[in-house]
Amino acid sequence: MRAVKNLLVLYTGGTIGMLQTPEGLAPAGGFEARMRAWLDAHPEAPRPDWRLQEMSPLLDSANMQQGNWLAMRDAIVEAVKQDGHDGVLLLHGTDTLAYSAAALSFLLLGLDVPVVLTGSMLPAGAPDSDAWDNLAGALALFSQGLENGVQLFFAGKLMSGVRASKLRSEAFDAFAALPRHREGERAAELPTTLSYCQPRSPVNLAVLPMYPGIQAAHVRALLETGIKGLLLECYGSGTGPSDDEALLDALRDAGQRGVLVAAISQCMEGSVVFDIYEAGSRLRDTGLVSGGGMTREAALGKMFGLLGAGLDLATARHWFALDMCGERA
Structure with a gap:
C-alpha cells in the first residue's frame, strides 16, 4: 500500500465523457479541460x-474489442516503464468495464503499480451525475494508497x-463483486511468458450458454469458425445435456482440434463442481476444464491472456485451472 505521486489518467471514452449528439450520447474529446x-x-478533492492521455479512437465501450485491450495494455506499460508513472486511472464505459478490468488483470500480471x-x-455535467463522485473517489484512493494490480472502483x-460484474443498467451501484464460490490452488510463481512483458495477439474465442435445445451442430458451427477457446456457461454446478452423445462427441472433438474448452456456472452465485452430478461428470470427461467460481468476464479474460x-x-x-491473481481463490 503506497500513495501514488505521478498518476496517469487514461481516458478511453465511455459515458463519463460523452456529449449529446442528434443520434444520442457519443464519445467526445476534451475531457482533460x-x-x-x-x-x-x-x-477540497484529494x-x-x-x-491525462486520450486513447484513439475514443469508444462507446459497447464497441470494445480485443485490440483495444491490447492498446490499453501497451499505453499502461509505456506510461509506467518509460514515463515513470506509479499508478494508472483508466476511464471507461460501463457496458464492458468488467470485461476490460478482467482482461487487463491478466495482461498486466507482474506490473508493480495500481491500476x-x-x-x-451518467455523463459528467449531466444533472445528478455520478461521474465526478466516481472520479474523485478514485483519485482519493490513489492519494491514500493502493495495492498493486487491477481493480474496479464504482x-x-x-x-x-x-471478481466484478455489471448487474444493473439503471442504477448508480451498477457493479458488484458476486459471492461466487472460491476455490483453486494458487500458482506459486508465474512464468515470464505470462507477465506484462509478454506481447499478446488477438484470439478467436466464443462463449456458449447451455440451454434446453442446444445441439451438437451449434458447437460444430463454432468450431468451423476456427475458435481457439470455447467458454461454456453450464447449468448450476457444471451440468448440461449428458444424454446427447452427439453433443458430447462435438465437445471431445473440440479438444482434439486443440481448442481450450472451459466451463463456468451460468448462475450469478454459482461454481463448477463436476462430480456432484453424473451430468457434470460426463461433461468433464469430454475434456472440459473447470472454471470453478470464475465470472464470465474473468474466465474470458483469462482465456484471452x-x-x-x-x-x-x-x-x-494447466494455467487455467490455477489461481493466478485472485480469480479463483
Whole structure:
C-alpha cells in the first residue's frame, strides 16, 4: 500500500465523457479541460499529480474489442516503464468495464503499480451525475494508497478486477463483486511468458450458454469458425445435456482440434463442481476444464491472456485451472 505521486489518467471514452449528439450520447474529446475545471472548482478533492492521455479512437465501450485491450495494455506499460508513472486511472464505459478490468488483470500480471478502472452511469455535467463522485473517489484512493494490480472502483466500492460484474443498467451501484464460490490452488510463481512483458495477439474465442435445445451442430458451427477457446456457461454446478452423445462427441472433438474448452456456472452465485452430478461428470470427461467460481468476464479474460500468449493447449489448460491473481481463490 503506497500513495501514488505521478498518476496517469487514461481516458478511453465511455459515458463519463460523452456529449449529446442528434443520434444520442457519443464519445467526445476534451475531457482533460473538463476534469481540470471541476477539480479547480473543488479544491477540497484529494488528488495526486496527474496527466491525462486520450486513447484513439475514443469508444462507446459497447464497441470494445480485443485490440483495444491490447492498446490499453501497451499505453499502461509505456506510461509506467518509460514515463515513470506509479499508478494508472483508466476511464471507461460501463457496458464492458468488467470485461476490460478482467482482461487487463491478466495482461498486466507482474506490473508493480495500481491500476483502477472507473466510469459513470451518467455523463459528467449531466444533472445528478455520478461521474465526478466516481472520479474523485478514485483519485482519493490513489492519494491514500493502493495495492498493486487491477481493480474496479464504482459507487464507493473498490473491487478486484477479476471478481466484478455489471448487474444493473439503471442504477448508480451498477457493479458488484458476486459471492461466487472460491476455490483453486494458487500458482506459486508465474512464468515470464505470462507477465506484462509478454506481447499478446488477438484470439478467436466464443462463449456458449447451455440451454434446453442446444445441439451438437451449434458447437460444430463454432468450431468451423476456427475458435481457439470455447467458454461454456453450464447449468448450476457444471451440468448440461449428458444424454446427447452427439453433443458430447462435438465437445471431445473440440479438444482434439486443440481448442481450450472451459466451463463456468451460468448462475450469478454459482461454481463448477463436476462430480456432484453424473451430468457434470460426463461433461468433464469430454475434456472440459473447470472454471470453478470464475465470472464470465474473468474466465474470458483469462482465456484471452493465456491463448493470446501463444500457449499450447496442455499448458493453457494447466494455467487455467490455477489461481493466478485472485480469480479463483
